[in-house]
Amino acid sequence: MVRRIYIREFGLTLGVSGEQFVVRRRKEVVAKIPAVDVHVIEIMTDRASLTTAALRLAARHGVWIVIADYLGRPQAFLEPITRRAGIIIRRRQYDMADTTSGLELAKRLALGKMVNQRNILRRLAARRKGKEIYEILLDLYLAASEEVKALVGSTPGSREFIMNFEARVARLYWEAWSAILENFPGRRKRYENPEDPINMALNLGYSLLEADCYIAISSTNLDPYAGFLHVDNPRRPALVMDFMEQFRQPIVDSIVLTLAERGMLEVGEGRLSKNSVNSIIKSYADRLRQTVSHRGRRAPLEAHILYQARHLEDRIRIGSPIYTPFTVR
Amino acid sequence: MVRRIYIREFGLTLGVSGEQFVVRRRKEVVAKIPAVDVHVIEIMTDRASLTTAALRLAARHGVWIVIADYLGRPQAFLEPITRRAGIIIRRRQYDMADTTSGLELAKRLALGKMVNQRNILRRLAARRKGKEIYEILLDLYLAASEEVKALVGSTPGSREFIMNFEARVARLYWEAWSAILENFPGRRKRYENPEDPINMALNLGYSLLEADCYIAISSTNLDPYAGFLHVDNPRRPALVMDFMEQFRQPIVDSIVLTLAERGMLEVGEGRLSKNSVNSIIKSYADRLRQTVSHRGRRAPLEAHILYQARHLEDRIRIGSPIYTPFTVR
Numbered sequence: 304m305v306r307r308i309y310i311r312e313f314g315l316t317l318g319v320s321g322e323q324f325v326v327r328r329r330k331e332v333v334a335k336i337p338a339v340d341v342h343v344i345e346i347m348t349d350r351a352s353l354t355t356a357a358l359r360l361a362a363r364h365g366v367w368i369v370i371a372d373y374l375g376r377p378q379a380f381l382e383p384i385t386r387r388a389g390i391i392i393r394r395r396q397y398d399m400a401d402t403t404s405g406l407e408l409a410k411r412l413a414l415g416k417m418v419n420q421r422n423i424l425r426r427l428a429a430r431r432k433g434k435e436i437y438e439i440l441l442d443l444y445l446a447a448s449e450e451v452k453a454l455v456g457s458t459p460g461s462r463e464f465i466m467n468f469e470a471r472v473a474r475l476y477w478e479a480w481s482a483i484l485e486n487f488p489g490r491r492k493r494y495e496n497p498e499d500p501i502n503m504a505l506n507l508g509y510s511l512l513e514a515d516c517y518i519a520i521s522s523t524n525l526d527p528y529a530g531f532l533h534v535d536n537p538r539r540p541a542l543v544m545d546f547m548e549q550f551r552q553p554i555v556d557s558i559v560l561t562l563a564e565r566g567m568l569e570v571g572e573g574r575l576s577k578n579s580v581n582s583i584i585k586s587y588a589d590r591l592r593q594t595v596s597h598r599g600r601r602a603p604l605e606a607h608i609l610y611q612a613r614h615l616e617d618r619i620r621i622g623s624p625i626y627t628p629f630t631v632r
Numbered sequence: 633m634v635r636r637i638y639i640r641e642f643g644l645t646l647g648v649s650g651e652q653f654v655v656r657r658r659k660e661v662v663a664k665i666p667a668v669d670v671h672v673i674e675i676m677t678d679r680a681s682l683t684t685a686a687l688r689l690a691a692r693h694g695v696w697i698v699i700a701d702y703l704g705r706p707q708a709f710l711e712p713i714t715r716r717a718g719i720i721i722r723r724r725q726y727d728m729a730d731t732t733s734g735l736e737l738a739k740r741l742a743l744g745k746m747v748n749q750r751n752i753l754r755r756l757a758a759r760r761k762g763k764e765i766y767e768i769l770l771d772l773y774l775a776a777s778e779e780v781k782a783l784v785g786s787t788p789g790s791r792e793f794i795m796n797f798e799a800r801v802a803r804l805y806w807e808a809w810s811a812i813l814e815n816f817p818g819r820r821k822r823y824e825n826p827e828d829p830i831n832m833a834l835n836l837g838y839s840l841l842e843a844d845c846y847i848a849i850s851s852t853n854l855d856p857y858a859g860f861l862h863v864d865n866p867r868r869p870a871l872v873m874d875f876m877e878q879f880r881q882p883i884v885d886s887i888v889l890t891l892a893e894r895g896m897l898e899v900g901e902g903r904l905s906k907n908s909v910n911s912i913i914k915s916y917a918d919r920l921r922q923t924v925s926h927r928g929r930r931a932p933l934e935a936h937i938l939y940q941a942r943h944l945e946d947r948i949r950i951g952s953p954i955y956t957p958f959t960v961r
Contacts, residue, residue, distance in 0.1 A: 310684060316681075346687055348684055349683070349685040349688060350683075350685065352645075352684060353684065354679075354680070355639060355675045355678055355680045355682065355699075356679065358675055358682070358699050359675070359678060359701070359707070361699075361708070362707040363701075370684075370687050370688055370691040370710070378688070378691040378712060379687075379690070379691035379710050379711060379712045379713060380710070380711055381699070381708050381709070381710050381711075382710075382711050383707065383708045384708060384846070389857075389866065390864055393722065393726070393855070394723075394726045397726070526719060526722065528719050535719055537718070
């Protein structure tokens with residue numbers, strides 16, 4: 304079982320006993336986890352501590368340590384020195400970008416998200432059959448379906464060509480959120496400084512997901528900064544952004560939608576309440592542990608993130624764009 | 633002033649106060665260092681601790697945290713997510729390797745070490761004029777000079793061609809160490825499990841240097857794993873090995889030679905004594921702070937390591953092999 308440790312509580316200490324991580328609150332042991340079972344330790348507070356033995360145990364077992372800022376955005380990673388030694392694959396990656404083959408791969412990465420959005424639109428409509436809103440949602444679903452079909456049948460000549468399809472489906476998708484959720488003012492990204500709990504929750508969820516996608520890509524020999532769909536950007540790892548698209552809806556949007564519908568997201572003093580943050584992180588971690596089937600394999604979602612990164616590496620190794628993004632019905 | 637913090641003492645705690653790192657022994661504050669002045673924090677013990685605030689302060693200021701094993705070998709690094717975003721330079725690096733230009737660069741990287749070794753041979757001989765050993769050292773120096781001259785005048789057709797020159801000069805160089813030091817059984821690398829203090833000290837010193845060279849290369853957009861001289865290797869970052877050659881003698885060998893001549897290196901129970909380790913680490917850190925002139929710039933040696941990495945990146949950016957390695961007379 305792959306395990307994640309989130310250190311976000313005042314006064315916790317992460318130490319070591321033999322080959323186990325030990326979490327203590329004051330002197331009391333609250334958890335003991337064998338290092339081989341731990342995949343990620345994510346630091347989300349200023350007010351805890353780690354022993355150097357814990358850092359070394361993590362380094363020895365290839366456990367990722369993520370340092371996140373107060374909004375959950377990953378700032379730094381503890382990277383074992385043996386990572387990314389296979390440089391041949393990175394050469395291929397660079398050579399492939401913006402070729403016909405590279406654009407076909409970009410298209411498939413974008414389609415991952417678009418198909419997931421279309422499928423959510425269908426589900427949202429289906430659940431509201433007979434209600435007034437049904438027609439609106441059905442129209443949005445049908446319009447998104449058309450866009451998906453058109454992109455599937457096309458041969459993109461540029462990244463922008465794909466991005467335009469992606470933007471149109473996103474517009475339809477978020478319009479549905481506005482239609483069904485009372486307090487959703489439309490999608491606002493982090494830099495747009497949203498003040499509503501739903502956008503804040505989405506942004507926190509995407510930050511958590513970004514850390515996990517960065518880790519998955521960095522567990523391969525791919526270069527996180529060389530994208531196929533997203534343009535290279537000094538502040539964001541473009542390939543991680545490409546890779547993340549397929550997981551946004553099945554992981555983050557689905558939990559935020561559930562929490563929003565249950566009224567579990569609140570803002571106080573311009574930020575998400577502590578309870579809301581706790582709910583989001585707990586739902587996120589629970590969601591990653593859920594077993595799902597994809598490409599003939601039943602496994603927890605967090606394992607699929609790693610498999611999909613490996614799958615991407617395999618495709619790039621042989622120069623093939625035939626990547627099957629992670630989608631749910 | 634660039635600063636390094638080595639955490640290697642039982643019971644130390646690294647915390648934060650404002651934008652400063654604070655080192656405590658029990659409750660007592662032993663050092664306060666503004667984060668902007670810190671370049672590296674190297675963890676060399678199991679028995680200290682860090683607050684998560686210290687990890688986050690390091691991430692925010694781009695301070696490197698190195699996790700070393702008990703022999704000082706770097707195992708993992710805390711890497712800010714914004715590193716290595718410039719992928720163009722890595723494309724150039726891959727394309728350049730093993731071309732005429734790439735081999736010329738490899739030659740210059742190797743010459744850095746060979747010239748430094750030759751210069752030490754000259755110094756060793758000069759200091760022993762009139763003694764019996766003088767003739768031996770002079771011969772070694774002259775033979776090394778011939779090899780250097782021959783490589784300078786050649787156009788290498790392969791990495792092996794350069795490596796052969798490098799191996800011959802190394803043999804002459806270590807022969808001189810055997811001639812002047814009583815208890816030096818010839819050079820033994822780590823994997824050869826040396827049992828004498830001088831080889832152990834050299835290996836510890838090279839591990840410390842490897843961490844600093846890894847950091848310098850990783851502070852550029854170069855790929856640490858794609859070498860010009862050293863063959864790509866999944867266990868060692870080949871470009872870091874290339875880059876490190878020029879610093880081995882001026883930094884590590886010079887301090888080990890001094891410590892050996894003063895009788896300050898001892899082995900107990902199959903490992904270096906605690907005092908010896910302390911002396912090596914202290915000498916290493918002191919040496920890095922010494923001001924030296926190179927390429928028209930007077931600066932501490934540790935700054936030259938960073939400058940030389942930047943210089944290498946600049947050369948590769950324009951596809952030029954005209955790299956001036958760090959050498960001392």
